[in-house]
Amino acid sequence: MKVLDKGEVRLINKMGGDLAVIAAARVSNGVEYEAASKGEEADQKLLNYLIKHRHGTPFEHSTFQFYVKAPLFVVLEWQRHRMASYNEISGRYVEFEPEFYIPNKWRIPASTNKQGSVFPDIEFLNRWKGEHPYANDYRDGQVFPGTFHGKMTNTLELYCKEVYGIYLYYIEQGVAKEMARMVLPLNLYTQFYFTVNARSLMNFVSLRAAEDAQWEIRQYALTIKEIFKEVMPLTYNGWEKNGFLAP
């Protein structure tokens, strides 16, 4: 599934699904794997109960392996989630492609959260009565290729082109890739595998799909949430019922 301008999330492997969780919970009563399901209604009830009462360990028996392509600044946030396994492309071996995240909409600092940012709405622009640099670029809640956004995007494109040229220059001069990469910016795309159990994945999504998370990592977390819904529909229902808090 495509994310941002050039990013991607792909489910490579999955193991267990809802049934592995149900079996792990019912092993307490000596029930075998093959007999673990007691029908959808009873299974759903059990999963709701486990999530509500934060009995999280049964959810550790289902796992997902994703391939992810994301900008470095997103990956810095992502890999803070320690309860997962990661393997990433090495900039010591590989010459990076000139693939950079180039947004075409620029956000302003949020007034309610120092860390956050927002897309300015019409109300905000009306307050500025056309004097804010954003005003020319927004009409009816949509972005037009106007002066402000265009200028910000062009500046980033020019910058990336320039630094990528410097990166290639170092390599041409015989400098090792592990040093040449020092010039590359945080919007460079990288690739990695992310293998994680369902409990930890719910923790990742609950934190990174939340409104206070950075917009770019939110797009990845929301994509993963959709995949999760398809792979573990009963767990997803129970999770939703409990406000998407991880057990």
Ligand SMILES: Cc1cc2nc3c(=O)[nH]c(=O)nc-3n(C[C@H](O)[C@H](O)[C@H](O)COP(=O)(O)OP(=O)(O)OC[C@H]3O[C@@H](n4cnc5c(N)ncnc54)[C@H](O)[C@@H]3O)c2cc1C
């Ligand atoms: C909106 C937002 C803003 C953030 N801002 C910052 C910031 O400004 N600076 C910053 O440094 N980080 C920041 N973070 C990262 C945050 O502090 C966590 O590192 C990250 O969200 C991973 O969460 P986690 O520890 O629950 O996940 P995981 O590392 O996957 O851990 C899952 C769970 O395992 C348990 N666990 C894991 N490791 C340990 C341990 N060593 N000891 C005890 N229990 C453990 C905990 O119960 C934990 O919740 C931010 C995160 C979000 C969502």
